[in-house]
Structures are given as structure tokens and as C-alpha cells.
Amino acid sequence: MxxxxxxxxxxxxxxxxxxxxxxxxxxxxPRDVTAAAERMRELGAVLxxxxxxxxxxxxxxxxxxxxxxxxxxxxxxxxxxxxxxxxLRLMMELQGETVLRTKPIVGYLHTGMEWTGxxxxxxxxxxxxxxxxxxxxxxxxLAFSLTVEKLLGVEIPERATWIRMLMTEMNRxxxxxxxxxxxxxDLGAVSMMxxxxxxxxxxxxxxxxxxxxxxxxxYIRPGGVAADLPDGWRDDVLRLIEMLPPxxxxxxxxxxxxxxxxxxxxxxxxxTAEEAIALGATGPIxxxxxxxxxxxxxxxxxxxxxxxxxxxxxTYGDCFDRYAIRLNEIRxxxxxxxxxLDKMPKGDYRVQDKKVTPPPRAxxxxxxxxLIHHFKIFTEGFKVPxxxxxxAVESPxxxxxxxxxxxxxxxxxxxxxRGPSFVNxxxxxxxxxxxxxxxxxxxxxxxxxxxxxxxx
Amino acid sequence: MSDAEAPAPxxxxxxxxxxxxxxxxxxxxGEWVVYPAREELVAVVKALFEEGxxxxxxxxAVDYLVHPGRLLPPGVSPERFxxxxxxxxxxxxxxxxxxxxxPADDPSVPSLFNLHPGTEAMExxxxxxxxxxxxxxxxxxxxxMPEDWVGHPLRKDYDSGRIPVQFKGAPTAR
Numbered sequence: 001m002x003x004x005x006x007x008x009x010x011x012x013x014x015x016x017x018x019x020x021x022x023x024x025x026x027x028x029x030p031r032d033v034t035a036a037a038e039r040m041r042e043l044g045a046v047l048x049x050x051x052x053x054x055x056x057x058x059x060x061x062x063x064x065x066x067x068x069x070x071x072x073x074x075x076x077x078x079x080x081x082x083x084x085x086x087x088l089r090l091m092m093e094l095q096g097e098t099v100l101r102t103k104p105i106v107g108y109l110h111t112g113m114e115w116t117g118x119x120x121x122x123x124x125x126x127x128x129x130x131x132x133x134x135x136x137x138x139x140x141x142l143a144f145s146l147t148v149e150k151l152l153g154v155e156i157p158e159r160a161t162w163i164r165m166l167m168t169e170m171n172r173x174x175x176x177x178x179x180x181x182x183x184x185x186d187l188g189a190v191s192m193m194x195x196x197x198x199x200x201x202x203x204x205x206x207x208x209x210x211x212x213x214x215x216x217x218x219y220i221r222p223g224g225v226a227a228d229l230p231d232g233w234r235d236d237v238l239r240l241i242e243m244l245p246p247x248x249x250x251x252x253x254x255x256x257x258x259x260x261x262x263x264x265x266x267x268x269x270x271x272t273a274e275e276a277i278a279l280g281a282t283g284p285i286x287x288x289x290x291x292x293x294x295x296x297x298x299x300x301x302x303x304x305x306x307x308x309x310x311x312x313x314x315t316y317g318d319c320f321d322r323y324a325i326r327l328n329e330i331r332x333x334x335x336x337x338x339x340x341l342d343k344m345p346k347g348d349y350r351v352q353d354k355k356v357t358p359p360p361r362a363x364x365x366x367x368x369x370x371l372i373h374h375f376k377i378f379t380e381g382f383k384v385p386x387x388x389x390x391x392a393v394e395s396p397x398x399x400x401x402x403x404x405x406x407x408x409x410x411x412x413x414x415x416x417x418r419g420p421s422f423v424n425x426x427x428x429x430x431x432x433x434x435x436x437x438x439x440x441x442x443x444x445x446x447x448x449x450x451x452x453x454x455x456x
Numbered sequence: 457m458s459d460a461e462a463p464a465p466x467x468x469x470x471x472x473x474x475x476x477x478x479x480x481x482x483x484x485x486g487e488w489v490v491y492p493a494r495e496e497l498v499a500v501v502k503a504l505f506e507e508g509x510x511x512x513x514x515x516x517a518v519d520y521l522v523h524p525g526r527l528l529p530p531g532v533s534p535e536r537f538x539x540x541x542x543x544x545x546x547x548x549x550x551x552x553x554x555x556x557x558x559p560a561d562d563p564s565v566p567s568l569f570n571l572h573p574g575t576e577a578m579e580x581x582x583x584x585x586x587x588x589x590x591x592x593x594x595x596x597x598x599x600x601m602p603e604d605w606v607g608h609p610l611r612k613d614y615d616s617g618r619i620p621v622q623f624k625g626a627p628t629a630r
Contacts (some may be wrong), residue, residue, distance in 0.1 A: 026603040037594035041576060107600040114585075115610055277511050280574025291546075299549055386526070390514075390542060390553060401514055403540065407523040418514040418542070426577050455600060 028074055028091035028103040042093075042101035044430030071095060079108045083186045083441045086451035090428070090440070097436050102429040106422075109455035117415030121381025122148050125415065127218045129402070132417060133453040134215055136175040138168050138207075139395035140417065140453075141220040143402040146301065146391040148222040151384050151406050154356060158303075159347040160224035165302050166237070166340045167210065167219065168393075169333045173244070174203035175396040176326045176333075179448050180251060183323060186445040187264050192254060199247050206236050223357040224350025237341055241334050248330060256324065265320035269431035269443040272317060279430070280423045283398025284329070285447065288314035288321035295394035307339045319446040326396075326448075355382050381410035397421050397448060419453035477503040480529035489553045491532045497556050498566050501543070505571060509543040509552060512572035515579060516540050517558075517586045521612040528557075536560035537588060541568070558588060567592035585610035 031039060078089035087108035093101040117128050125148070129140040142164060149156060177200040184192025204214045209230055211217035219226050255261045271281070273289040286293055294311040296304040312328040314321025350357045358377050359370040386408040392401035398420030405414040424447055431443045474481045477500045479492035492500040501512075518538045520526065528534055537558040544551045558565055567590035568575045579590045580599040587608035590596055598605060607614055 026597045026599075035594065041573070041594050107598075107602070110600040112609060278573050280512055280572065282513075293546055298546070390551070392513075392551075399513060401542070403514065403516060403542070405518050413523050414518045416514075416516045416540075418516075422577060422581075423513075423574060426574055 026105060028093065028101065030069065030074065031072070031093065031101070032069060039101070042103050042429050044102070044433035072100060077440070079105075084444060085182065085449055088425075088444065088449060088451055088454075090444075092432070092437070092440065094437060097438070099432045099435055099437055099440060102432040102440075104425050104428050106425065106451070106454050109451050111455075113456045114414075114416055118412055121410045122222055122384055122412065123377060123381050125412065126221050127216075129415075129417060130216045130218055131452065132419060132456055133395065133397070133400070133421070133450045135178050135450050136171050136396050137216050138164075138171040138220055139393055139400050140402075141218065142168055143391055143393045143395075143400050143417070144404075144415075145220050145222045146393065147389050147402040147404045148384060150389040150391055151387055151404060152222070152356060152382075153385075154223060154351050154353060156224050156351050157348040158345045160349050160351070161302050162340055162344050163225050163229060163349060164220055165304070165307075166229075166337060166344070167207070167225070168302075169336045169340070170203055170206060170237075170240075172333045172396050173330050173337075174200050174207065176330045177203065179326050179396075180330075183445045183448075184255065186441050187261070189255060189261065192251070195247070195251065195254070199244065202240060202243065206233075206240055209233070209236060221350075221357075223353065224348070226350075228349040234341060237337060241338055244334055245331065248327065251327060256327070262320060264439075264442055265323060265446075266318055267316070268319045268435060268439045269446060270316060270318045271427060271431060275430060276317070276427070279426050281398070281427050282420050283394070283396070283424070284322050284325045285398065285424055285427060287312065287325055289317035290315050295392060295399060299392075301391070301393055306343065307336050309333075309336050319442050322446040322448075329396075383408060383410050384412075392418070395420055397450065397453075398424060417453075417456060419456060421447075421449040421451070421453045422456075425449050425454060476500075480531060482527070482529050486550045488550075489555060491529055491555050491557075494556055494558060494565060497539075497541075497554070498568065498571065500554065501541070501568055501571055504543055504552065508545040508547045510546065511544050512541065512568060512575050513544050513551065514540075514542040515568070515575050515582065517582045517588055517610075519586060519610065519612045521560075532557060537563055537586060539565050539582070539588065563587055564589040564591055566590070569593050584608070587611065 028042065072093050072095045074091060074093050076089065076091050078084040079087040084090070089105040089108065091103045091105060092099050113128055113132060117125055120128055125144055126141045129144045130137040132140050177196050181193045181196025181200065184196060207217065208214045210233065211219040211226070271285065271289055273291040276286045276289050276291065290313050292311045292313045295301065297311050309332045312325045312332060314325055354373045358374050363370040364374055384406045386406055388403070388405040390401055390403045392399045399418065400420055401418035403416040403418065404412045407413040427447060428443065432440055435443065476488070476490055479490050479496055479500050481488055481490050483489045490500060518540060519536065520534065520538060521536055524534055526534060535557040537560065539556040539558055541554040542551055543554070556565065565588055567579055569579065569592060577599060579593050580596060582588050583590060583596050584598040584600050585608055597603060601609065
């Protein structure tokens with residue numbers, strides 16, 4: 001089926017070959033009916049070259065063109081597959097066991113969250129974005145809140161900033177622990193899955209104590225955070241940061257030095273820094289190539305310029321580097337959390353602006369104005385001045401950006417989330433090309449996509 | 457590190473709007489927003505690429521159908537759609553945003569795929585959600601919606617409340 005007429009006015013684009021650009025072509029088509037540019041894309045060619053060179057390149061690729069069509073096979077992996085992390089579907093062209101072309105097919109979790117974001121008020125917006133990247137929900141809330149605050153022009157209190165740092169670093173720990181668990185599971189180290197989840201549960205328990213929920217917290221909100229840290233939070237954090245480092249050392253013993261583990265990961269799914277930049281890959285994928293880029297250090301937000309930490313980089317850009325980076329980023333996060341413990345200032349946990357945050361519960365009993373503000377904020381929401389803004393944070397998966405256009409009402413006119421997983425997924429064809437089908441699982445796992453964020 | 461404010465190397469700026477690579481600019485250091493015309497987009501992105509904006513972070517669109525008024529530099533007339541491209545320069549540690557006006561009667565934009573292959577999925581998403589076509593994109597198909605979906609959900613005139621469930625093989629609307 002083709003699209004309706006009004007959407008396809010660009011005739012010159014369609015006239016090239018309708019069967020390729022109409023909406024029937026989401027899947028991976030056989031090689032002989034795929035245009036050269038798309039074929040190069042699916043092969044994982046990244047760096048740009050002239051059209052004529054590209055044609056030569058394809059002809060030279062004896063692996064591909066040497067394989068007669070009837071010797072290759074297009075197989076489908078997912079969307080229901082234990083190692084596709086949710087509902088990622090891959091179509092791959094194989095020659096024997098070697099992957100030639102890959103095409104990720106996404107959208108199975110698409111629920112129109114950007115559209116929903118336009119329907120909800122700014123106060124409700126966090127409940128929506130927190131469900132995108134469900135392994136690190138606080139980061140989406142943070143990006144959304146920072147953008148709204150930029151549009152509003154409010155400064156949040158210092159304590160709120162530090163609480164946000166504490167909570168997002170805890171969330172980074174839990175997200176990377178989840179990666180450790182699933183990465184182990186995908187590669188057959190099933191005991192690692194249990195250990196990773198055991199530690200992650202401890203971290204989530206802390207998040208639950210503070211926010212009330214294990215996931216989808218809706219804790220970081222425009223104007224600050226939803227509630228102050230509970231009594232005894234210091235002891236909880238201390239217990240956690242004492243418990244975790246020895247456990248991470250156990251992971252090292254279990255995996256890092258182990259020959260089987262290294263054989264499965266080293267040299268698999270290699271990416272160079274140029275390719276990562278061209279593909280827009282961020283986060284551990286970019287850092288694994290040796291390119292030291294971390295928004296927390298390079299474009300600091302919150303109070304990251306007041307804490308000491310190292311940006312962990314790799315050398316080879318392979319799956320092992322990505323594993324090692326995440327493992328060591330947990331250690332860095334633990335050190336950040338320890339510094340936050342020392343530096344946590346006293347004060348308010350949210351801005352005392354009656355137009356932006358609800359008044360304290362006690363005030364509602366004694367002041368009619370407080371009651372009115374409370375009512376207004378929860379029924380109409382607060383109005384945000386006209387304008388547009390983009391803010392980004394370093395999520396465990398890379399740059400998580402939020403772009404909001406406001407028309408001056410209480411709802412965003414347009415709310416867009418730049419999900420790092422969505423962009424990072426584009427590295428898959430490149431990482432897979434020429435590798436074995438068995439390594440595909442290692443590659444998917446090392447990209448660590450969260451499909452809720454890919455499909456939004 | 458000479459900061460990025462160097463407004464326009466080739467600024468033949470005759471009048472008020474500041475120019476950067478021949479396109480009007482608003483904003484301030486670290487917050488520049490460039491408003492290139494549709495035809496200039498690829499050239500401006502290329503010039504910025506040579507200036508150090510090596511990575512295309514984000515590409516999205518906005519449908520200004522029911523909110524036409526917005527701040528634009530003089531000489532840029534508002535159109536229904538706006539393509540929003542965010543680039544980042546790691547060397548200068550700054551982002552730059554490009555806003556391109558796209559008319560409703562010809563919603564097509566040149567693709568940035570040849571310069572930034574990482575825009576492939578994002579352009580497909582914009583095509584899927586807004587119906588903007590990208591000239592030169594290798595595989596412009598729907599990415600999030602089912603491939604036989606009709607309409608573009610993030611358009612402001614998309615009738616979101618009353619669309620029957622459309623899936624392959626579904627006999628009729630429920």
C-alpha cells in the first residue's frame with residue numbers, strides 16, 4: 001500500500017523507484033532489488049565516498065558480490081527473541097554463518113509518547129517521559145525538567161540540584177548493573193544475570209525508598225524534586241556504596257579476566273571514532289572508541305563541575321571495551337555518590353515559586369491562597385513562556401536530549417526526546433557486517449538498546 | 457580555543473540580521489540558532505561541519521499549523537512545518553540548532569544522509585510522523601508506525617481521536 005497523495009508531493013523522489021520508497025519496504029529486501037545506497041547502508045558502510053567509488057567498493061566486496069543470491073539467506077530475528085532486549089527485530093542476510101547485511105526494524109513499542117507529551121501539562125509531562133527509557137527513567141525526567149526550567153527561567157535550589165545528582169548517579173549504577181546482568185545472560189554466563197540483578201535490586205530498593213517506586217519514578221519534576229530525601233537516606237547510601245565495590249570485583253573475577261568471556265567479546269563489533277561520530281553514536285559506544293566525550297565533564301549540567309570523576313574510555317571500540325567501560329562507570333558513579341554525600345547542602349528540595357510548584361501540604365490548611373495555587377497547578381498546570389529550548393544530559397546510553405516548543409500555554413506545543421538508543425541502533429549494521437551470527441547477540445547486547453526509548 | 461561567536465566568515469551582512477554561512481542567526485554564544493532556507497540547508501550544514509560541528513545529534517520537525525506566530529529573524533517567513541536539526545561541536549563544546557521552514561504544499565527537504573549518515577533513522581522518523589520527504593534518503597520508509605499506516609500522526613490536523621485501529625488484515629474498523 002502506498003501513502004496518501006498529499007504526503008507524497010515530492011515527485012522526483014518517488015520517481016526513482018516507487019517500490020523502494022513506498023511504505024512497503026520496511027523489511028530487508030533481497031539484494032538484487034535493493035538500491036546501491038540502501039545496500040551500502042545495510043552493509044554498514046559509514047564514511048562517505050563518491051558514488052563512483054561506492055559502486056567500485058560494492059564490486060570489490062567479494063564477500064558480498066561473490067556470494068550468489070541463492071547461497072545467501074535472509075533470516076529474521078525477533079521481535080520475540082530472548083537476546084533482543086525487548087522487541088527489537090533484525091533482518092539479516094547471511095552467507096553461511098557470516099552476516100552480510102543487517103536491518104533493524106523498530107516500532108513495536110511505539111505508543112506515540114511524543115504526541116501524548118503534547119496533551120499533558122508540564123507537571124504531568126514527567127510521568128510520560130519517565131516511561132521511555134525504563135531502565136534509567138530519572139534521566140528522561142531530568143532532561144525534561146531542565147528544558148522546562150530553561151523555558152521558565154527558574155533557578156532551582158542547590159539541594160535540589162544535588163539530590164538530582166545523587167538520584168541520577170544511583171540510576172546510572174542500576175542501569176549499568178542491568179547491562180552487566182543481561183550482557184552476561186546473552187553470552188551464556190547465566191550466573192552473571194543473577195548477580196547483576198541481585199545488586200540492581202539493592203539499588204532499586206534505595207530508589208524506591210526515596211521516590212516510592214522501583215521504576216518510572218516521576219521524582220524529578222520541573223522546579224526541583226517531588227520530595228525531600230527520607231530520614232536515614234545517608235545510611236542507606238553508605239551501605240550501598242560499601243556493598244557494591246567488592247561485588248564489582250567479583251564480576252571482574254567472574255568475567256573480565258576469564259578467557260571464554262574475552263574470546264567472545266574482544267575484537268567483536270569494532271567501531272572507530274570517525275564512524276561513531278558519523279553515525280551520531282554517543283555514550284559508552286562513542287567512548288569505547290577512545291573518544292573521551294562525556295557531557296558531565298565536557299558540558300557540565302547540574303553541579304558536575306564540583307565533583308571529581310574520570311571519563312572512562314576504551315581503545316579498540318569492540319564489545320569488550322563497551323563492557324569494561326560500563327563496569328568502570330559504575331565505580332565512577334559510586335565515587336560521585338560518595339562525594340555527593342559529603343557535599344549535600346541543606347535547604348529546599350524544590351523552588352518556592354507558587355506558579356510552578358505546589359505549596360507545602362501544611363500551608364494548604366492555613367492559607368486560602370495556598371489552596372487556590374494547589375488547585376490551579378493540579379488542574380490547569382502552569383503556563384510556560386513562548387519559546388523553544390533543547391537540553392541534554394548524559395544518560396547511561398548517551399546524550400539524552402529534550403526539545404520543547406512552547407506556545408505559552410500549560411501544555412508543550414511540541415515535545416521531542418532525542419533517545420540515545422534510537423540513534424545508537426544505527427551502528428548495528430556496521431558492527432554486524434562480516435561477523436558471525438553467534439556474535440550478533442554479543443553486538444546487540446553491547447549496544448544496550450532500551451526499546452521503550454527507541455520506539456517512544 | 458577561539459570561541460564560536462565568530463559570526464560569519466563570509467558575512468556580506470548588509471542589514472540587521474546577523475549571518476552565518478549566509479543564513480540568518482539568532483541567539484547568543486553557545487545558543488546559536490541558524491535559519492537557513494531549504495535550498496541552503498546542505499551547504500550550511502557542510503560549512504558548519506568544516507567548522508567543527510562534526511556530529512548531527514538530532515533531527516526532528518514541528519508542525520506550526522495552529523501556532524503560526526513565532527520569533528524568526530527578518531527575512532525568514534514562517535511556513536507550516538519546521539525542520540529542526542541539532543549539531544554539536546566537540547572541540548568548541550557547543551551545540552547549534554538549525555531551523556528550516558518547510559511549506560505545506562511541498563513538504564520535502566534535502567536529506568543530510570550523505571553528510572551525516574546518523575540522520576538516517578531520524579529522517580525516517582520525521583517522514584513517518586510529519587510526512588516530510590527527504591530527497592536523497594536511501595530508504596525512506598515508515599519506521600515507527602506499521603508500514604501500511606495512513607496519515608502522519610504528529611501533524612496537528614491528524615485526527616487522533618477518531619481513527620479506527622488500522623492493522624494489516626483487520627477486516628473493518630471496529
